[in-house]
Amino acid sequence: MSEHLLEMAGARVRVRDGKVEVLTEPAIRSCPLRQDLYGIKVESKETVKRVLEEHMAELGMYGPKRVLELEDKPVSFGASEILSDALTEGLIDAAVLVSEGAGTVVATRPEVLQAIGAHMTGLVKTEPIEEIQSGLEERGCILIDRQGTVDQVLGFERAVEAGYSRIAVSLAGHRADDARALRERERALGARATILAVHTTGISENEAQVLAECCDLVWSCASRSVREVAGGKALMQIGIAIPVFALTPMGKRLILNRAMHFSGQLVLHRAGLPVTPEGKQPEPLV
Template identity: 60%
Template sequence: MSEHIIEMAKALVKVKDGMIEVLIKPTIRHCPLRNDLYGFEEENHKTVEKVLRRHIEEFGMYGPNRVLESDQKPVSFGASEIIVDAMTEGLVDAAVVVCEGAGTVIITRPEVLQAVGAHMTGLISTEPIKEIQDGLKQKGCLLLDKQCTIDQVEGYIMAVEAGFRKIVVTITGHKASEAKRLQELGEISGVKPVVVSVHNTGISVEEAETLSDYCDIVWACASKQVREIVGKRSKLQIGISIPVFGMTQAGKQLILNRALHFEDGLIIHRASLPYTPIEKQPEPLM
């Protein structure tokens, strides 16, 4: 028996023992990325339910039969795809991420990272699922604890203590202060993390300022503040409808490494950033 609270399309959702309950309906009306992935032109509580049901049925998410290895890359410039390619090239040796049923996890194998991260979205809280925890451990992962604590700063500390030196840490925009703390700890330990911020819809001006100061890569999601504050300070943008902003040389390296591995065509040219044609953005920007 386990309960998981997540955000999807800015809807608040509870998944408990395979049952899905939309607690607060989505405030995002249209997301180009979700439209491409799932074919929904307009979001509502039914679309959220359908996507989560698909995740449960196809990938075993939120249950004991969760898929823990994958080589599929459904998102062109998603966080897991960028980190997986960096791990494959030896630019990263450990990623501190979150997984339902496990909480904060340190992953070292690309195929495991892709399975965990490809469809994970806005995990707020989660409860233990023994099969997921055991499966991750069997695949060489480190778990912060058995209680499913989500604490990315402590996850980074554990990764450093385990001997890793090229560490990526994912955070969410509403926990922007973690980015500052991670960089401070990197200065102390001599192991500078690459900090990437995902799930940024609805963040404040202050949070966007913090992300721009302390993150290496930031996903725009449906955030007006990220586009206006982070985007203007970025050094590189990849993607248009859901821009991904590289803020540092380390961030640029990981993004360009993903471009190197990307099999479809790309155009790279000089531009003032951000480049966000209004007709291609999510609605509404928050």
């Protein structure tokens, strides 16, 4: 039996022993991405619960039958999709991310990374699920411990200890200080950290400043601060509803690599950033 805390659509959610309890109202009323993926026009506790229960039914999330290999890439320019393609092309050697039931994980196989991250959202705290931990280890993943600890800096250090030198690290926006710490550790360890900031809804302007200074890619989610701060400093933006901002040449490379793997049509043109047309953004921006 286990308990997990996460955020979805800005709502705090608890999953305890396979049962979903939405603890707070969603912070956003609508999200273009969630409408596209799940058909949700207006967010509520009920929509949050429904989507999470669908993930649990389809992928075994938060339980012993968790799907740990996935080829499907539901989000055009999601973090897991970008990193899976980066692994495939050899742009990175390993990726540090979080999984429910396991905590911080170092993954090196694209299909395993995609399974972990495709529908993972805002994991705050997790407890061990033995089947997930052993399944990930059988697929070559490194766990930083068996207690489900979330520590991306330690995950980066473990990846370096394992011999990897080009390491992507995804972290939640409210852990902006970890981005700064990673920049300090990469210099000390002689390895490159490619930092991706996700789940940025509700972060402060100061946190957005840190992310813009330290990260390679930042997802805007429903964050006004990210759009204003990171958007103005970005070298490149992909998407207009949920803009993803590349702050470094490596960030641009990851986006363009994903574009090469993306089977749909795309348009690329010169523009002042950020491009955030009214009526196309999540509501409200927080």
